[in-house]
Amino acid sequence: MAKLTIDMPHVGESVTEAVIGKWLVSPGDTIRRYDPLVEVVTDKVNMEVPAPRDGTIVGLLVSEGDTVEMGSAIAEMEVEGEIQEQKPVAEPSTDGPSVQAASRVGSMIMGANVGPTGGEFTDTSLRTDSSAVEASGSKATPSRRRGRRGRSHSGNRISPVVRRLADRHGIDVSQLTGSGTGGRVTKRDVEAYLEAIEAGATPTAERADEVVEPSPIRRIIAENMSRSFREIPHAWGAIEVDVSGMVAYRNANLERVQQSTGQRLTYLPIVLHHVARALSMHRLLNSSWDNGKVVLKGAVNVGVAVASEQGLVVPVVRGADGLSLEETVSEMARIVEGARAGKLQLEDVQGGTFTLNNTGALGSVLGGAIINYPQAAILTTESIAKRPVVVTTSEGGEAIAIRSMMNMCLSFDHRIIDGAEALAFMNDVKLRLESMSQGDQSR
Template sequence: MPHVGESVVEGTIGKWLKQPGDRVERFDPLVEVVTDKVTMEVPSPVAGQLLRIIATEGETVPMGAAIAEVETDERATPAPAVQAAAASPTAPPAPVPPPPPATPATSTTPMSYLITNAQPPAAGPATVPVPAPVSETIADEERLAITPVRRMIAEAMVRSASQIPHAWSMVEVDINELVALRNRERHAFRQREGINLTYLPFALKAVAGALKDNPTLNASWGDDHIVLKRRINLGIAVAAPTGLVVPVIHDADRLSIAGLAHAIDDLAGRARSGALRLEDVQGGTFTVNNTGALGSSISGPIINHPQAGILTTEAVQQRPVVINDAIAIRWMMNLCLSFDHRINDGEESGAFLQSVKRRLEAVDGDTPIY
């Protein structure tokens, strides 16, 4: 099992892409591996014949453990960065399988190459083969099999909910002028750029600016210290076929609204098609989830561990509001924030929400898209 960083200690075999007896070329996709960071296609580090599968589909094994045996005449060389299909935004650097011990020059017979570390892996918990998940119907119940991705998502949610003391807050935002700007620009933007202009890039622009004003929301807990992140890397939650994916827009504060729209379209499209790269899910510092696209008006999101907060943008709706002692119909949107109460209190989280609110309500016909 290739190492993918210090924070990942084990992985689950999702699917073998080759079977015993198959010929494999170096860098051919060999196996899908699921971790709490990313679903990877692991390439073969050598060319040869797959002799034996050691770790079966559904089995969870520690990093560095042998998962297969390949017979080859060649010496292993580093494989390229793996492709990522799903992840959380703090994934570590791409794995590079190390070479095996050198074969003596006088040897005239192939060596079997184990896909593992050159040195024996450190002792860890014994691995027990796990049968592939199977759905079953019992009496008047149906039990759905838990896929490796679903299990990883569940474990990540439990870790966040159990390790981070969540607190929650919500504000209403009057986005009447934003709606008018977007309606005015959307058709021309589609013709120029080839993508839709949604409300999300406006929200991300406001969040990025608010994080600059409130840096303790762009942070993480370090037990005896708080880590303030210098870069603003926004994770965007995407519902992919295999489960929730959180690709990252790096340095989001440096992008225009049009630039953010392109980044969203690119990452969401590749997340849904399983074409994310490992670097696409690394380094997130704060997460935004557009739950309004699902029709939600209020939600209580779980923080993406180990970040300090997560914001949801809710459904854009017309509501009656009081303006200057008169009732008016305005386009409104709720912003919901879950935050780590170890790092921030109501004062800091409230200031952050008010900053996002002010920035969105300040959008008007003169706001630049580019």
């Protein structure tokens, strides 16, 4: 028998460390090649590290919740025969580090999904807080219903140790809702299910305080937000926009855009379309602070904040200032759907130069967002509501009219941008949106 060391895979030069999310195996487990060993989380992607060969796990070198550098040893296994050069299942980026030793297993990833801001996301059901799992148990309702031994696992991809545990107790894992990546049923899910059956539904007289260990993704979000607020001197501004013309344009062009793109036209891609063009004219808003110098970005890559079950995801619309409205609609639909499904690629979240946040979809009317580090600004669009406003009549007089109004809020890095430049940018966007009419093609 030979001992093989398994390394944390490299996924790109911008990712230097990862958090051990959840071990799917234990020492002594016999595994087959490509069985998932561990879920790991970075600020760019989630991934599973698969077994490089058939063998037996002899040691886990790091614990759940540990932060480890890429390329570091994380586990050891015993395999039959000699250890030869392992060809990666998925080749790393050409600009990333290479595999150095024949006995090291790196750059092997399965089901890579994108993570949090700057970042950010995440598969739809990654949980690693064992205390929360043990406290709440499996999401399946405890009962004595069990499947036949041998048992339908309903196509779920589960680890060998989970399969053996489920078979030993005659549990049909299709009856459980997994807490692992992609909804996979884990060993803890099965154990919690068994504990719930044995304990029964015993009500407690009073609910006690519960301390919940944040998931790796929530910790990464917390670190990114804290760093941004700590290092960037935030300043804020807000402006009111009459978007009656934009509303009329959308209503008049719903069918045309649906036919040309296959997507339903919403307000956010319209706003992004005009924001991108304004950014090309106000370059300080499309910049970053780097070691005492301002870096004016050549590309206009607008990140779009997307809420997922696990946290905030910011996929990027690249070259947004050069896209037509229809192209913007199509690209936004692709990245937003990918973010919510946990199917984004690493390049979908890299290279953002500015962020657009739409809390208005949730009913917000005013807010101050935290800048997506290391960018210089983030623009938030708030809810659209009909309000009475004073307007100028065609005769030059004044009148009260009902108009569709929207607030825009800008958070900006005061090291780079002063209030005058920030307001000039917002007024540019305001003018573009207020100048829209029903017949515009907005290309």
